[in-house]
Amino acid sequence: MIKVIIAGIENQQSNFDYLMQELAELAYANNMQVVADIRQGLQRPVAATYLGKGKIEELSRLAEVKGAEMLILNDELSPTQIRNLEKETALAVLDRTELILEIFSSRARTKEAQLQVEIARLKYKLPRLRTSSNEKLDQQSSGGSLANRGAGETKLEINRRTIQKRIAQLSRDLKNLDKEQEIQSSSRRESGLPSVALVGYTNSGKSTTMNGLLNLLSDTDIPPAKQVMTKDMLFATLDTSVRKLRFQDKREFLLSDTVGFVSKLPHNLVKAFQSTLAEVKNADLLLHVVDLSDKHSAEMVKVTTETLKELGVENTPTIYAFNKADKTDSRYPVIEGQQITYSARDAKSLHALADLIKRVLFKDYKTHKYFISFEQGRYLEKINQLALVTDTTYNENGAIITAEISPAQEEYFARFLTE
Incomplete structure (x- = not known):
């Protein structure tokens, strides 16, 4: 496990302690050991080196004592700042954005997630190319010889063009894959089943909640292969999972688990994952899972809300689900309006959560009686x-049907109403 030093500038940030703690957890999620935490109370980063000269000297000595090989910064740095820090400290330097991109890259399992992450990484690298770049960039080319370029063209320009071509090719591949995903999503929407999307901070317990609901609302035990992977680590899973669940009264709905959020989530990554997060945008109900046991839970809610806003999701009905109550002194399960305090590992909590989902999701559904003639069998x-x-x-002459209908379906079947 590589030893690293994390460092950041307070810069009048009220949540600075939390951000630094999160940076350490991100490093752990990337299989790194944090051996020191360096902080500096500057009003703004130093233009050339991010940290001040004295602080750089301090961390250089500390790195030698602790055997650290890398320095991780709490903000996104300019190429010049990274280059100068590497020179001054003799350490490899990683900023917060690249650290998150590395984690996403190692965790992506589906073809779609892999394409999305690679596009985001290349867009991050593009303005940070150096004349000393190695041959790996050339190997990422989608094909074609560069031998016939103009004599005056530098290696840096060739590498830049290679990455631009690669981004264009990956974007085309992703667009084709998105079309396939949209067909699947359209098929789910046409099924008429309402949808619920789990959202929230990474490691808040979304996947554990989903597995609990899967086991509760299924006729048989769900085998491990059908469950969502859970692990006590940031970004344990990146892939969206969609499952159909059924209540005892035979009402059905779709439940999706999506990638978790984190502070300062790179903009290119949010943009790249928009297709993956389409399940959130199209959901009838959001289940916003919050880690109640974390003292920074209010900040987590704020980050999630802001990220959803960036995705264009603002007015979707939402249940706030405060999870991990078993790690606190709070009573659970407790429901107040569209808010629940619960533990995803507690059977009674999961029953209460399922009841709340059903109440909110189907609150606008109405029961009507319809007559459909045999000649109109397709409507039957x-x-x-x-x-x-x-x-x-x-x-x-036909069938007399009593059915519970959603608002959208109510208009569609209005012509067959008998009462």
Whole structure:
């Protein structure tokens, strides 16, 4: 495990302690050991080196004593700042943005996530190319010889063009993959099933909550292969999982687990993952999971809300689910309006959460009686597919159906109303 020193500038940030603690957890998530935490109370970063001269000398001595090989900074640095720090400290230097990108790169499992992360990493690298760049950039080319370039073209310009071509190719590949994903999403929407999306800070317990609901609202035990991976670590999983769940009264809904958020999530990464987060944008209900046991939970809610806003998600109905109450002195499960205090590892809590989801998700559904003639059999098939049919009787002309209907379906089947 590589030994690292983390460092940051307070810069009048009220949540500075929290950000530094989170930086240490990000380093751990990237299989690094933090051996020292350096902080400086500057009003703004030093233009050339980010940290002041005295602080750089201090951390250089500390790195030698602790055997550190790398310095990780709490902000996104300019190429000049990184280059100068590497020269001054003789350490490899990583800023917060690149650290997060490295974690995402190592955790991406699906083809879509891998493409999204690689695009974000290349966009980060593009303005940071140096004339001393090694041959790895050339190897990322999507093909084609560079031997015939103009004689005056530098290696840096060639590398820049190579990365730009690679980004363009990856973007095309992602666009084609997005079309396939959109077909799947459209199919889910056409099923008429309402959807619930789990959102929240990374490591807040979203995946544990999803697995708990899967086991509760399924007829049989869910095998490990069908469950969502959980681990006590930031960004344990990046891939979106969608499952169909059924209540005892046969009402059904789709539940999706998505990538978690974190402070200062790189803009290019948010942009790259917009297609993955489409399940959030299209959801009928958000389940905002919060780690109640973390003293910074209010900051986590703020970060998640701001990231959702950046994605264009602001007015979707939301249940605030304060998880990990078993690690606090709070009573649980407790429901107050559209808020629940619970533990995702507690059966009684999961029952309460499921009841709350059902109450909020189906609150605008109404029960009506319809008559559909045999000549309009395709509508009979449609209502059985989309709605919760509770009773069906027949006469010589057609079917009399009692069904619970969503607001959107209500308008679609209005012509068949009998009462």
